Amino acid sequence: MTEDHFVGLMNLKYIDLSENYLEVIIGSHWVPPFNLESAQLSYCNLGPKFPKWLRWQKSIGELIIPNTGLVDRVPDWFWTTFSEATWLDISLNQLSGDLSFNLEFMSMTTLLMQSNLLTGLIPKLPGTIKVLDISRNFLNGFVADLGAQNLQVAVLFSNAISGTIPTSICRMRKLRILDLSNNLLSKELPDCGQEEMKQQNPSGNDSSKFISPSSFGLNITILLLSNNSFSSGFPLLLRQCPSLNFLDLTQNRFTGELPGWINEAMPGLIMLRLRSNNFSGHIPVEIMGLHNVRILDLSNNKFSGAVPQYIENLKALSSNETTFDNPFEEAYDGEYRSAHIGMINVSITVVMKGQELEYGDNIVYLMSIDLSCNNLTGQIPNELSSLVGLISLNLSSNLLSGNIPYNIGKLRSVESLDLSRNKLGGEIPQSLSDLTYLSNLNLSYNDLSGRIPSGHQLDTLKADDPASMYIGNPGLCGHPVSMQCPGPATGPPTNGDPERLPEDGLSQIDFLLGSIIGFVVGAWMVFFGLLFMKRRRYAYFGLLDNLYDRLYVISVVTWRKWFGPPV
Known part of the structure; x- marks a missing residue:
């Protein structure tokens, strides 16, 4: 399409050429005869230069030009020309340059600029903005005061943001989704309770005006801070987040013990991921009070002691129920359109089935426990078998001893089971053959002995090298290892323990x-x-x-x- 197609369209207010892959060829000096209110040109080819004819559309309320082949700097006039627009989407291009230092004068409610080449600081934002996505750019920091007291969604992952999170975030009382993963942030998170109390009582002399930190609760439901360099102890900010559903602190430098207030401060947690930090001490038994948790990942830390008691209290893992509201599928309704504000473009790495798997918003359907790579001791609790909704269980690389629970076959939904590199002994329960969904099993490097059970899925796992599932257990015999068992095959193993016989038979x-x-x-x-x-x-x-x-x-x-x- 060229400017000839628009000749005489003086009253044109609304244009939608989106997702037609049209090539729009308009000269840089062309002045359009119309004044648009809405332009939807996504996936058309407008580039490589930023179309100058848009400079004349000062009354536009909606500009949607993602993935339009723009390879240029964001023009200086962009912010002033579209200062009255409420919806701006210039994502999925190769636009470069710094953002304007102050965007407070703008009227936008939604600003989508993800997957570009933008640099500089995240500026002070307008009070009207509700949705901000500047992920996958090269931004390197924040201004001290972000403003944006009505902001609901801030998606800033995969940038080069360094320093600390500004305390002005504590005033964003409507913020529900904050994704700062894959950045260079360091030190500790702001303690919003203390910050707000100082503002309310700056002198600190009148004790009668003391304000409880809980009175400053934030509305954050999704907080993703993985792959940064945060340090200090478990963030006190989280005491102010009673609505939190998804918490991801993986791959940071947090230290110290986990507090016992986790289940009280964040009772609705669905996902708790603390993998690859330096947390230590015992895993607090209070975590077992997180009745809604479906993803519990405490792996690759320095936890010691036994697997916490009352693990059967993880009620969400005790059911195969999957009907619930997915917070990653939320949408924001603007004046012109709706936008998904969840994790449409986000990926979370999960170690499962012996490999790293990428999950997006479908991670809410994964039900897993990963306590691997710690210093846990004691036995695997028999109560674990009540978590019939588990899809993945990883207890590898610990110091666990005793027998594998005889009733582990009750975990009928399990697809991945890794108990390798522990000190487990006795025979392998025959009930493992009841795990008909099992596609990954690793029992290597323990002290297991006796005949390897067979049947159902156990006969089909790792067809190329089935013996690798049992390597490092010299006492095991039978297929698929080389050592043959004496005598004919027997029934279910007992390991000399009367409790290891089937529940419906007499010992x-x-x-x-x-x-x-x-x-x-x-x-x-x-x-x-x-x-x-x-x-x-x-x-x-x-x-x-x-x-x-x-x-x-x-x-x-x-x-x-x-x-x-x-x-």
Whole structure:
């Protein structure tokens, strides 16, 4: 299309050529005869230079030009020309340059600039803005005061943002989604409770005006801070986030112990990811009070002690229920259109099935526990088998001992099970063959012994090298390892532990004890009858005498019949 197609369209207000892959060829000196209110030109080819004819559209309320082949600097006039626009989308291009230092004068509610080459600081934003996405650029910091007190969504991942998060974020009381993952942020997060109290009571002298930190609760539901360099202890900011559903602090430098207030401060957590930090101490039992948690990843830290008790209290993992509101599918309704404000372009790396897998907004359907690469000791609790909704369980690279729970076969939804590199002993439960969805199993480098069970999925796993699942257990025998088992195949292993027999059968000790009790009771009943009842005693011994006489006569007659009379 050229300017010839627009000749005479003096009253044109609305143009939508989106997703038609048209090439719009308009000269740099052309002055359009119309004054647009809305221009939707996504996926058309407007580039490589930023179209100068848009400079005359000062009344435009909506400009949507993502993926339009623009390879240019954002022109200086862009911010003033579109200062009255409420919806600006220039994403998925190769636009460069710094953002204007102050955008407070603009009227936009939605600004989408992701996947460009923008540099500089994130400026002070207008009070009207609700959705901001400047992810996948080269921005390197914040201004001290971000403004934007009505901001609901801030997606800033995959930039080069360094320094600290400004305390002005504490005044964004409507902020629900904050994604700062894959940046260079360091030090600690602001303690918004203390910040707000200082503003309300700057003198600090009147104790009667003391304000509880909980009175400054933020509305954040999704907080993604992975792959930065945050340090210090578990962020106190999180005490002000009672609505938090998804928390990702992976790959940072946090230290210290986890506080016991996690389940009280953030009772609705669905995802808690603390992988690859320096947290230490015991895993607090209070975490088991997170009834909604579906993704619990504490791997690659320095946790010690036992797997917490009451693990069966993770109610969301005890069910296969998947019907719930997905916060990553939220949408913002603007004056002209709706926009998804969740994780449409976000990916979260999850270690599962022995490899790193990328998840987007579908991560909410993953139900997993990963406590690997710590210093956990003790036994794997039998109560773990109640988490029937688990899809992935990884307890590898710890110091766990004892037997694999005999009832682990109840985890019917499990697709990935990794118990490798521990000190587990005894036999492998036959109930593993009940895991019909299992596609990845790793029991290597333990002290397991006995016959390897077979059946169902166990016979099909790792067809190219099935023995690798059991390597490092010299006591194991049978297919697929080289050592043969003595004798014929037996039933389900017991490991010498009566609790490892199937639940609906009697253990050996139970059977033996019942036999002894039955024999004693039966013998005593006979003895009691003979001792205290004279008639029965006479009849009993008379019967024995009669039986003896009969046997004697039969034996004598038989002897004479076959061998003749004695000499």
